[in-house]
Amino acid sequence: MLILLLACIAAKLALGVVGAARGMPVARLVYGLTATLCAVLGVLAVAALVTGGGWHRLSLPLGLPGLSANFRLDALSAWFLLTASVGGATAAIYAIGYATHLAEPQRALPFFPIFLAAIDLVLIADDAFVFLFAWEAMAVASWLLVLVNHREAGNAIAARLYLVMAMAGTACLLLAFGLLAGAEGAYHFDAWRGQKRDAWQAGFIVVLALIGAGSKAGLFPLHAWLPLAHPAAPSHVSALMSGVMTKAAIYGLMRILFEFVGPLEWGWGAIVMAVGAITAVMGILYALMERDLKTLLAYSTIENIGLVTVALGLALVFRANAMPGLTALALAACLLHVFNHAVMKSLLFFVAGAVHVATGTRDLEQLGGLIHRMPRTATLALIGAASIAALPPLNGFVSEWLIFQAILSAPALPQWALKFEIPVVGACLALTAAFAAACFVRAFGTAFLGRPRTPAARDAQEIGTAMGVAMALLAALCIGSGAVPGALLGLMGSAVQQLAGATLPRESLQVMWIAPFGLERAAYGGLMVLLFVTILAWIIIEIVHRHANPRRRLGPAWDCGFPDPTPAAQYTASSFSQPLRRVFGTLVFHARERVDMPEPGETRAARFTLSLRDPAWAGLYAPTQHALGWLADRCNRFHYLTIRRYLTVVFAVLVVMLCVVVVRQ
Amino acid sequence: MSRIAATVVMQFAQLLLVLAIAPGVTGLVRKVKARLLSRHGPPVLQPYRDLAKLMRKEALMAENASWLYRGAPAVILALIWLAAGLIPSFTIDLPLALAADLLVIIGLLAAMRFVQALAAMDVGTSFGGIGASREMMFASLAEPATLMVVYTMSVFVHSSSLPAMASFMLENDVGLRVSFALALLALVMVAIAENARIPIDNPATHLELTMVHEAMVLEYSGPHLALMEAAAMLKLVAYLSLIAAIFAPWGLAPPAAGAGAIALGLATYVGKLAFGAIALGVFEVSIAKMRVFRVAEFLGGALLLGLLGTIFLYVSQNL
Numbered sequence: 001m002l003i004l005l006l007a008c009i010a011a012k013l014a015l016g017v018v019g020a021a022r023g024m025p026v027a028r029l030v031y032g033l034t035a036t037l038c039a040v041l042g043v044l045a046v047a048a049l050v051t052g053g054g055w056h057r058l059s060l061p062l063g064l065p066g067l068s069a070n071f072r073l074d075a076l077s078a079w080f081l082l083t084a085s086v087g088g089a090t091a092a093i094y095a096i097g098y099a100t101h102l103a104e105p106q107r108a109l110p111f112f113p114i115f116l117a118a119i120d121l122v123l124i125a126d127d128a129f130v131f132l133f134a135w136e137a138m139a140v141a142s143w144l145l146v147l148v149n150h151r152e153a154g155n156a157i158a159a160r161l162y163l164v165m166a167m168a169g170t171a172c173l174l175l176a177f178g179l180l181a182g183a184e185g186a187y188h189f190d191a192w193r194g195q196k197r198d199a200w201q202a203g204f205i206v207v208l209a210l211i212g213a214g215s216k217a218g219l220f221p222l223h224a225w226l227p228l229a230h231p232a233a234p235s236h237v238s239a240l241m242s243g244v245m246t247k248a249a250i251y252g253l254m255r256i257l258f259e260f261v262g263p264l265e266w267g268w269g270a271i272v273m274a275v276g277a278i279t280a281v282m283g284i285l286y287a288l289m290e291r292d293l294k295t296l297l298a299y300s301t302i303e304n305i306g307l308v309t310v311a312l313g314l315a316l317v318f319r320a321n322a323m324p325g326l327t328a329l330a331l332a333a334c335l336l337h338v339f340n341h342a343v344m345k346s347l348l349f350f351v352a353g354a355v356h357v358a359t360g361t362r363d364l365e366q367l368g369g370l371i372h373r374m375p376r377t378a379t380l381a382l383i384g385a386a387s388i389a390a391l392p393p394l395n396g397f398v399s400e401w402l403i404f405q406a407i408l409s410a411p412a413l414p415q416w417a418l419k420f421e422i423p424v425v426g427a428c429l430a431l432t433a434a435f436a437a438a439c440f441v442r443a444f445g446t447a448f449l450g451r452p453r454t455p456a457a458r459d460a461q462e463i464g465t466a467m468g469v470a471m472a473l474l475a476a477l478c479i480g481s482g483a484v485p486g487a488l489l490g491l492m493g494s495a496v497q498q499l500a501g502a503t504l505p506r507e508s509l510q511v512m513w514i515a516p517f518g519l520e521r522a523a524y525g526g527l528m529v530l531l532f533v534t535i536l537a538w539i540i541i542e543i544v545h546r547h548a549n550p551r552r553r554l555g556p557a558w559d560c561g562f563p564d565p566t567p568a569a570q571y572t573a574s575s576f577s578q579p580l581r582r583v584f585g586t587l588v589f590h591a592r593e594r595v596d597m598p599e600p601g602e603t604r605a606a607r608f609t610l611s612l613r614d615p616a617w618a619g620l621y622a623p624t625q626h627a628l629g630w631l632a633d634r635c636n637r638f639h640y641l642t643i644r645r646y647l648t649v650v651f652a653v654l655v656v657m658l659c660v661v662v663v664r665q
Numbered sequence: 666m667s668r669i670a671a672t673v674v675m676q677f678a679q680l681l682l683v684l685a686i687a688p689g690v691t692g693l694v695r696k697v698k699a700r701l702l703s704r705h706g707p708p709v710l711q712p713y714r715d716l717a718k719l720m721r722k723e724a725l726m727a728e729n730a731s732w733l734y735r736g737a738p739a740v741i742l743a744l745i746w747l748a749a750g751l752i753p754s755f756t757i758d759l760p761l762a763l764a765a766d767l768l769v770i771i772g773l774l775a776a777m778r779f780v781q782a783l784a785a786m787d788v789g790t791s792f793g794g795i796g797a798s799r800e801m802m803f804a805s806l807a808e809p810a811t812l813m814v815v816y817t818m819s820v821f822v823h824s825s826s827l828p829a830m831a832s833f834m835l836e837n838d839v840g841l842r843v844s845f846a847l848a849l850l851a852l853v854m855v856a857i858a859e860n861a862r863i864p865i866d867n868p869a870t871h872l873e874l875t876m877v878h879e880a881m882v883l884e885y886s887g888p889h890l891a892l893m894e895a896a897a898m899l900k901l902v903a904y905l906s907l908i909a910a911i912f913a914p915w916g917l918a919p920p921a922a923g924a925g926a927i928a929l930g931l932a933t934y935v936g937k938l939a940f941g942a943i944a945l946g947v948f949e950v951s952i953a954k955m956r957v958f959r960v961a962e963f964l965g966g967a968l969l970l971g972l973l974g975t976i977f978l979y980v981s982q983n984l
Contacts, residue, residue, distance in 0.1 A: 368789065369729065369789065371731045371732075371733060371787075372729070372731060375732075382733075382783075386776070386779065389775075389779055390772070390775075391772060391775055391776040391779055392769060392772040392773060392776060397772050401768055401769070401772070404768055404812075405768075405825070407816075408815070408816060408819045408825055411820045411979075419979060420976070420979075423813065423816050423972070423975050424972070426812055426813075426816060427809040427812060427813055427968065427971075427972065428809075429812075430808045430809040430811070430812035431805060431806075431808065431809045433775070433808060434775070434801075434804050434805035434806075434807075434808040434809070435805055437775055437778070437779050437801065437804065438801035438802070438804070438805055440779075441779060441782045441783055441786070441797060441801055442798075442801075444783065445782070445783055445786035445794075445797065446786075449731070449733065449783065449786045449787045449789065450786055450787070450788070450789030450794075451729055451789040512764065513764040515764075519763050519764070519826075520824060520826060520829050521823065521824045521825070521826065521829070522766040522768070522824060522825045522826055523763060523764045523765065523766060523826065524764070524765065524766065524768075524769050525761075525764030525765055525769075528761065528764050528765065529747070529765065529769065529773070532747050532761065533740070533743050533744060533747055534743075536680075536742075536743035536746050536747055537739045537740055537742075537743035540739045540742050540743055540746075540892065541739050544720075544739070544888050544892070547720060548720040548721070548887075548888035548891070549720065549721050549722055549723050549724070549887060549888060551723035551724070552723065552724050552726060553723055553724070553725050553726070554725075554726055554727070554728050554730075555725055555726070555727065555728065556727065556728060557727035557728075557729075557788045557789070557790050557884060558725075558727070558790075558883060558884055559788075559790040559791070559792055559883070559884075560792060560883065563790065564790075564791070567789065569791055570789045570790070570791060570794060571786065571791055571793070571794020571795065571797075571798065575794065575798065576794060576797070576798040576801075577798070578798065579798055579799055579802035579957070579958075580801070580802050580805065582958060583802060583806075583958070583961040
């Protein structure tokens, strides 16, 4: 099975070479074949999950001379591989239509399958060398994809920042792997599992992993590159970066935290949880302040990564207290959200791409009324927005419900610090969920509802079939996995078993409902909610049809008697978030609004200026940049010394070295 | 078999009951407020007549209204109807409530709010936008407060399922607890905000700059408006039933109860709703509406009370 899998990955790499050729037929061929390969990989992953325990290993004489490259497919890899395949296959189908609208489609073509192949390799790597190689290949391929529209203002800076952050992250991972390998320098992952480590060493590894993998996943405050780089890429690539690549980072984090470092103190779980909660709240607050549709989606990715991290932290805490059942619950929530987020975020990025293709802009304040011009896209966008806003009966709600169930189990923990931390984290997550709802009401409402704000929005055209099919597939997954979450939770059973040593009991995962602790504790019937809402809505519509006045009359909007014909009088995205900005933004973002009213009699227009300050930039990046600049300035002097001074410096260094040698002996 | 049939009958009876009683509760609140203001006020049954009248009128829609505008009222009513049908009102014996715990009910209410805010933005008027934006701001503070109440209760009951909470409170001698009082207060504050009552919003006002909920349904008329109004009335009943089911479950008919117990359950339910409606009316006439940005403090207070409730519960359980 693993050989077949590697063959698929190799075929993707080959497609990358084919993709170097120009022409639309080549693009269609490459994207079509990539979609097929992803589908095959997905089927293989499902097969691996269904067969469960059997691990597949393979050692190939690749890579460094004398060392072999090791691969392994276990349940955890298979689950992430399934997620990556769903995202990859739909992105490729979408790209068949989307590529015709790109200015230079051939710039993305070769790197797209390579990027996917690199992600797959990360997920099945079984030694440090293959993992880091694939990790870097993933970073470089996606960097090249970010640079596809390199002539657009800001994209080059985004790509450079991305590269710097990716390199720094890899450096941290390299150090973490060095510590894991220990003095003997074992590079095979098997040597790391079940090894005893000092507490301080384990802590060091956790911190390095959190920085290394966390910066790739977008944990606050290491997220700064993400909202710049993800939107800069073409939309099918943005979907992959947000939906899938961040999940590969989560995969790396899970491997290190759950398998490589060995048992961890509960304190580390508490830290991971806190980082996740802060990331979630900050991510969605950023998203609420954002006007650019794709940047908003990138910030919402940060929020969802926060939710996943909270679930991860909960699992660590429960595992440290030897509670396998609850560990399994938290892990199931984490893995389910990984999948669900990949599905809904890909869908939403596809929608953003469709809107961009149709109108030429991503700025919410230039859109409006698209529901009339693009009814199909609007319906699918609504499904995606409702999913990501965690509304029943769609899939986003299920994973959040599971996380909340894990949170409600916190009183069983013996540590007082956790008893107090977890409810606060729970309140943060509830806040996040409400913010997410507000954020997507705002995004959907401004872009698709109301009246068109610009001629571009007024003349938008519905997008083509291939893009529509890709979005429809994902929307169907949103509804399906929301209505019958038991199927997915059952499928991931072996992955949860592998990390937690326990899994959700089979009888708790019914078609009609899921009840992790039995019906009397808590249950969620996704299918039941879907059925009953449909039935009740149908009854209501029937009653209205039979008994109500059937006449409908069209007229101008009422608007309290003063309908304003200019679309500029509508609520905009900025005005929608004004109450939230005022309540939360003044503190977090230093949001300041200044209204400059002309004096009576003056004819100039009034001005409204809004200023926001990014706390991550102001608190971390700007000082770092400043310090580096200062250091570089000091070092710069050494470039322009006279020969005598250089000789003095060399002599001084020599003397110091000799002194050191003398002292050490 | 008859047992299953009985529970199914109970479930449908519950769904019909909440729908039938909701306009009456709103009518009672209005009557109480009118009497306290020395007005005669409309009869308690007036909301039924209003709904019937709206159903008979033609719907006047804006020219650029989309399918979302037309479909939203039915979806909103269906969501809140289901939520209200899941909260034990006169009996604990609800098969659907078993498969949907309190978090699901909060989720359904959030879904209702989501659709309502979108419907408000559909026509593209500034009032719809202002209502939607403020509603979402209130919700962002109300949801954490609600979650803290759920947390407090589930620490105590070890369950987030409403029937389990109600039977626990009925079967055990819980006594008076500070944490419950705080949780109750938090939930009442959330309920006031969520139902757009004074001091958060004024259901009777049409003064443009102060309205929130009314602004969201401003463009609706005829049968559409009837559904929207019915949804708002059902929401009030849902919150009253929720508070009653958690904090005052007395009289609820247990599973497999006889006709007597069910009659008692019905009578106490009507009594609880009437008490809630009168209390709400008295509260509303005795307080002034607050400015929009004070609401954040009001709901922040609710959140704080919820947190305090949890802390008190921990402390009292471990002393």
